[in-house]
Amino acid sequence: MKIAVASGKGGTGKTLISTNIFDTLIKNGTRAVLVDCDAEAPNSIAFFDAKLVSTSEVYHNVPVIDTSKCTYCGKCHEYCNYNAIFILPPVKIIQVIEDLCHGCGACTVACEFDAITEKQVSLGQVKTYALNGNPSLIEARMNIGVMSPVSIIKAAIKRVDAQAEVVILDSPPGTSCPFVQTVASADYVIFVTEPTPFGLSDLRQSVETLKGMNKPCGVIINRAGLGNNQVQQYLMDEGIPLLTEIPFDKKIAEYYSKGEIVCTKMPKIAEQLLEVVNQIIEKHGNSSN
Template sequence: MNQPVPAMIKIAVASGKGGTGKTFVATNIFYSLVKNKISAVLIDCDAEAPNDLSFFKAEPLSSIDVKQLVPVIDTNKCTFCGKCHEYCNYNAIFLLPPVKMIKVIDDLCHGCGACSVACGYGAINERPVILGTVNSYSFYGLSSIIEARTKIGVTSPVPVIKTAIRQAGNSAPIAILDSPPGTSCPFIQTTAASDYVILVTEPTPFGLSDLKQSIYTLRKIKKPFGVIINRAGLGSRDVYRWMEENKIPLLGEIPFDEKIARIYSEGSLLAAEDPVYFDEFFELTNRIGNIIKDQITLALNK
């Protein structure tokens, strides 16, 4: 225990497959923490389809635009030498020297600035374009909800997600990050910024296949993790068998119950609505808390 404990513990809730119940688990854990008088931040990193806010009555605090720079080419200064086109690795500069035509394709630009460096004639300026917003809300006094929201059709939600995580700073002892689905860049950005990852899956062949892929990815970036099986009782026992064989920690199960599905569908929180599940969710949250503490300690001492 020589290493310093991180100021804010970040726990990502993720899944390879969409619709397994990430948002359901993240919002209910956040709620049970807050109700236990532990101030927390909920960061909705599913920037293409953010939904966490609809489960809470939260007070708006601030909204910031996330911007990226794209080049603007001054055709009076441009000599059509083609060096910017050669430097651009995203094919975002279209060039036809014979007819003196040069165009920037904003949608392909990643804002790396290589073209500005390339240009020897001072013909490139850069202007900001908006990729999305990061909206902050306060909830129950000291707790807060931060939402990453991309504009429709942007190339990558990563800059918006990064800004949202940065925005959380160290504002509370614990942060819950609701991750985007899949295992590509946005998933990696969210889980790499976290201390622990809760994977939510369902006992179906699709669920198992995507779980394997998520675990493979988390092992590569060396993140400790555990699994919650949602909609237990549906499907088959294959997920359980595979997890046992591979010694994957099972954090808990949430049964399939039409009542749960209905509460979620209305934009309500299970932990707030149903007294039976209220206790169960608290217990689940505490159990996860203890397992996480052990695993983080283990990871820190490695």
């Protein structure tokens, strides 16, 4: 079963929850895999004493134009929906703007004169790490300067071994493509929010996004006790299950800041999270894919 841990707003405790659920599951003897899908800012691995076992590059293909064959007809430019081909036919200038290219291959199809070949350009890496000898941590890491992490996220999720019982997907923030790509492959989505107006606004937006995708979801309120109770009210109105609440405690923030797994210091939280996951598996586990 794949469970995405998402948040809309950044910094609500998504990585805290996903790393702690993963750690708790592993210690409980479950074959769990954690995939860090926040390819723009991957951090989950730092919480574990894990050993890098493999790295694979994720590429896309960008066009290379052979100007000796090019007739400057402009068809490739016309096919390109990303303005990545710059052309000035009268002075015979044609250039690929690689930063804008999405690697869709339309220009290659468009060219009738065999003037376009393609080369691989790296977008990022998928790294697999082993914990106690098991390759159970996967990280999507986008190269600095790349526009979109989507294809790296896809590649990382594909890397998951079919033997895994529970897969935790630590999702990127926001509600646009990277988030959608991550939750699209999940069977269940846990939203982590904080009980503040900003937290609620982003939660609402995330829930709306998910509605179009027909995925079951539930909410963990982190830093409960701060802010107000509008999030609880919203969950009741919408009929969304409140999975558990993690109290606001400066100690949690301190452990987290040092890269420690909070559950090992505060067993109560481990129990809470295990209970949450067991309930999700009981209710939604059969839909596993």
